[in-house]
Amino acid sequence: xxxxxxxxxxxxxxxxxxxxxxxxxxxxxxxxxxxxxxxxxxxxxxxxxxxxxxxxxxxxxxxxxxxxxxxxxxxxxxxxxxxxxxxxxxxxxxxxxxxxxxxxxxxxxxxxxxxxxxxxxxxxxxxxxxxxxxxxxxxxxxxxxxxxxxxxxxxxxxxxxxxxxxxxxxxxx
Numbered sequence: 001x002x003x004x005x006x007x008x009x010x011x012x013x014x015x016x017x018x019x020x021x022x023x024x025x026x027x028x029x030x031x032x033x034x035x036x037x038x039x040x041x042x043x044x045x046x047x048x049x050x051x052x053x054x055x056x057x058x059x060x061x062x063x064x065x066x067x068x069x070x071x072x073x074x075x076x077x078x079x080x081x082x083x084x085x086x087x088x089x090x091x092x093x094x095x096x097x098x099x100x101x102x103x104x105x106x107x108x109x110x111x112x113x114x115x116x117x118x119x120x121x122x123x124x125x126x127x128x129x130x131x132x133x134x135x136x137x138x139x140x141x142x143x144x145x146x147x148x149x150x151x152x153x154x155x156x157x158x159x160x161x162x163x164x165x166x167x168x169x170x171x172x173x
Contacts, residue, residue, distance in 0.1 A: 001068055002171060003104065005077040007142075007149075008111035009134040010123045013159055017111065017152065018075030020160045021167070029073040030064050033057040034080075038122055047089050054081035054096045058103070071167075078103050079145075083137055107170050108149035109163055110138055115155070 004021070006014045015032060022029035033056040038045065061074055078100045085093045113131045117123070125131060142149040150166045152159050 001065070001070060001072060002167075003065070003072045003074070003106045004167060005074045005079075005103075005105040005108045006111065007077055007079050007108050008138055009113055009131055010125060011115065011117045011120070011131075012111035012113055013115050013156065014111055015075050016156060017109070017159060017163055018073050021073050021163060024160075024164055025071045025073070025167070027068065027071045027073060028064065029075055030057075030060050032076045033060055034076070035122065047085055047093060050081055050085050050088075051093060051095050054078050054099050057081065058099045061103070074105070077105065077108075079108075079138070079141055083134070083141060087134065087137065106148065107167065108142055108147055109166065110135075110142060110149050110151045111159070112151050112153040114153050115159075 006018050006021075008014060018029040018031075034053045037049070037053050037056060041049075057076065057080075058078060061077065064072055064074075078096065081096050082092070082100055085091070085096055113135045117126045117128075117131065119126075125134060139151075148170075152163045152166065154162050
């Protein structure tokens with residue numbers, strides 16, 4: 001099995017890409033747990049909420065890995081929670097870092113910020129400078145953790161095509 005995680009700042013096409021890749025490769029994808037968790041959320045979330053989201057996302061990933069056959073695609077993963085806590089709450093979280101140590105993907109697709117930010121009530125960072133800063137945080141985190149990643153760029157169709165080509169290249173290595 002080949003495990004792929006889609007990661008990156010908000011509003012970079014992760015969900016659209018996950019759905020398209022799952023369709024192309026004839027597999028399922030793991031949805032973003034935070035959407036389910038925060039859907040009916042009233043008020044401000046806390047660091048504890050982000051920890052619960054990390055736990056829920058990890059659980060979904062582990063469950064899908066148990067019965068997936070060929071390719072597994074995750075629409076987000078635990079690095080997102082790590083960066084989320086560090087960016088918003090200005091410190092790392094031991095629980096999230098421990099969950100992250102259990103995460104195992106063969107390839108990370110880092111979505112670039114070249115798509116326009118789109119409003120969504122769950123999104124927080126429309127400022128172009130914040131988006132650039134967050135993208136660099138993702139890139140640096142993946143690099144520092146020595147994880148295999150490639151950056152996916154382009155409009156929706158180009159992005160999907162680029163991601164397919166990246167995955168095919170890695171499948172044949």
